[in-house]
Structure formats: C-alpha cells, structure tokens
Amino acid sequence: MSDMPTKGPVPPREEGRRPRTLSECWNAFRQSPFLPATVLLLIISAAAGVFAGSYTYAMADPTPRSVPTAVVGAWDREPARRFVAGMEKALAASLKLHPYDSLRTAETAVDDQRIFAVLDVPATGNSVTLHLSSASGSSVAQVLQDAARQVGPAAGVRVTVRDLKPLQRGDPRGLAIFYISLAAVIIGFVGAIQLSVHARDLNPAERVAFTLAYSLLGGFVIVAVVDWWLGALRLPFVESWLILALTMFTSGMVFTMFNTLIGRWAMLPTWGLMVLLGNPSSGGAVSWPLLPSALGTIGRWLPPGASVNAQHTAVYFAGHQHAFPFLVLAGWTVVSCAVFWIWRHRHPGGRTEPAPQSPS
Numbered sequence: 001m002s003d004m005p006t007k008g009p010v011p012p013r014e015e016g017r018r019p020r021t022l023s024e025c026w027n028a029f030r031q032s033p034f035l036p037a038t039v040l041l042l043i044i045s046a047a048a049g050v051f052a053g054s055y056t057y058a059m060a061d062p063t064p065r066s067v068p069t070a071v072v073g074a075w076d077r078e079p080a081r082r083f084v085a086g087m088e089k090a091l092a093a094s095l096k097l098h099p100y101d102s103l104r105t106a107e108t109a110v111d112d113q114r115i116f117a118v119l120d121v122p123a124t125g126n127s128v129t130l131h132l133s134s135a136s137g138s139s140v141a142q143v144l145q146d147a148a149r150q151v152g153p154a155a156g157v158r159v160t161v162r163d164l165k166p167l168q169r170g171d172p173r174g175l176a177i178f179y180i181s182l183a184a185v186i187i188g189f190v191g192a193i194q195l196s197v198h199a200r201d202l203n204p205a206e207r208v209a210f211t212l213a214y215s216l217l218g219g220f221v222i223v224a225v226v227d228w229w230l231g232a233l234r235l236p237f238v239e240s241w242l243i244l245a246l247t248m249f250t251s252g253m254v255f256t257m258f259n260t261l262i263g264r265w266a267m268l269p270t271w272g273l274m275v276l277l278g279n280p281s282s283g284g285a286v287s288w289p290l291l292p293s294a295l296g297t298i299g300r301w302l303p304p305g306a307s308v309n310a311q312h313t314a315v316y317f318a319g320h321q322h323a324f325p326f327l328v329l330a331g332w333t334v335v336s337c338a339v340f341w342i343w344r345h346r347h348p349g350g351r352t353e354p355a356p357q358s359p360s
Helices: 022-030 034-059 078-091 103-111 138-155 176-198 204-229 237-265 267-278 293-299 303-316 324-342
Strands: 066-073 094-099 117-121 127-132 158-163
Touching: 022 034, 034 267, 066 103, 078 094, 078 117, 078 127, 078 138, 094 117, 103 117, 103 127, 117 138, 127 138, 138 158, 176 204, 176 237, 176 267, 176 303, 204 237, 204 324, 237 267, 237 303, 237 324, 267 303, 293 303, 303 324
Parallel strands: 066 094, 066 117, 127 158
Antiparallel strands: 117 127
C-alpha cells in the first residue's frame, strides 16, 4: 500500500453564487472600520488646507483698516494735515483721530488700549512727533513707523518716532504671549481628549475636577518655563497663572461639551472653534487693527482672543485690566459646564456604581 497521505474531502463547488448588490456592499462598508477611517481621511485632508488657509488669510498680508490715533497739540495745522493725509494714502486706511488735551491723557488712553498711536503737533514749525506703542501691537507699530518715515519727507514734515510702550527684551516680536496662550488652548482640549480616552470611567464631577486640576498645574508650568526657566518674558505670576489656567479649563470643557453633544466627532467643532477660527483672530500674532474686520470682531468673543487680550494687558498694561476678556472666558466655561452637566448621561464616559447588596 502507498504511504502517501490522503487528502481531505473536497467541498462541492458553489455554482450560481449571486453577486452582492450595491445596497449590500454599502451596508457592509458602513458596518466596517473603513467608513470612519475614510471619513477621517477626507476630514484631515480638508482640515490641512483650511488650517493653512485660515492662518495665511489672517497673517500673510496684514493691512490696517482703521487705526485709532490720538492727536494732541496744534493738530489742525497744515503740517499735521499733510502728514495725516499722506499716512492714510500710504496705509490705504484711515487714522481715526481722537483729540486729547495733553500727552499724558493720550498716554492713559494707550494704557487702556483704546489708542494705538499718538500724534503730537507743536504750535510752530514743520515737525510732528509720532508716539507708537509696540506693546499695543508690534505689527501695528511697525507698519506705522515704516509709513511715517516715507511720508514725512514727501510731505515736507520732520517726523520723530518714539515708542511709549516698548516690548520686553526677551520678546522682540511680541509673539510670546500668543504662544503661551496657544499652548494653553491646545493643551486644554488635548487634555480633555486624553481623559476621555484613558480615564473614560470618570464620572461627571470627577471629570470636571481633573480638568480643573490639570489646568491649574498646566498654567503653573507654562509660567515657570517661560519666565523662571527661559527668562523670555517677565510675567505677573499669579495673574498670568490664573489666566492660563482659566484658558485651559475653558478649552477642556468646550471639548467635553461637544463630546457630550456629538460623541466621537467632538474634535471637529473644537478644532474649528479654537484653532481654525480662534487663534488667527486672537490678535496675538497680528494685532486686531491689521486683521480683516470680521476676524478682528469675532476674535474678541472667542476663548483664544480673550486669553491673549487678558494676558497682554496683564504683562504690559498693569493696572489697566479689563473685565471683558474674563467675562468671555467665564461665559464659555459656564455654558460648556452647564451643557455637559445637563446632558451628562449622553457623555460616552462614566461608570455605573454597583447596586448595594441586600443582607442575606
């Protein structure tokens, strides 16, 4: 006999197998992991273009639309009129002139961030002094300074440029505040995302408590690194810390709110609100007078813009802090927490406490 192994039974050939219909193929695809993967592929590709476009639109060619400017002295004299007309022509924008009685009152308006420059016109001679404020917005100050140096000789006016509020030496471009605020915004909602993934079983009150905890600790670490370690920016410790902590908490709770409302796709509105729209319009990289008017208006009402505004005032305009940015951050926080708490049963996280066992 042959020692060759015998083969197993051969299954009967399937004859006349019906191909799947288009509807069956779609149902199979919808129930597979390929559908969300395909959706993410398209969303990520589109987001890359929108992300680049939003920042390019806001920052690539900053152009003044209207620059609030104080005027003191004999501002209605002919040299001043020629200079202002030349500046508006060079900038292709209007200088919104606000007369003040003295340079001191005009400087107070600069500290209150209602004015970006002061034009001081003496009673005699063909000269003017343009007082800028780099701390109010380095991009605005640079644009005004470049235009003034061109317009002065053309208008026959001797122009002296001075900086009322220079930037700190470690922040020559005025971008450090934007970067620390950006860090607080992004880490704020990334922290909430990580809690939803790695600490999914947290109950609602615990989730809020841990969001607050990492916000307080994260804000402290940002201040410690930027000020104490790198020495890049001298920060008013307590005020800057609390602003950053409030920013992180607001950002984290915004994601938590969207996660409660729409589940796994919560990243889309969070990223769109905080990064695509909020950061370019925050006034941190490009000052509001140079942004497209719609962005400049919207930015003040979003958490990134409110954070930059509050931090900017705390660092460079001590004693002139405004309530508005804190009200904006508080408003977003209250709304986010309220939505999360009211519909907390819809949040994908949490755990069910075991029912108490009755004594036998």
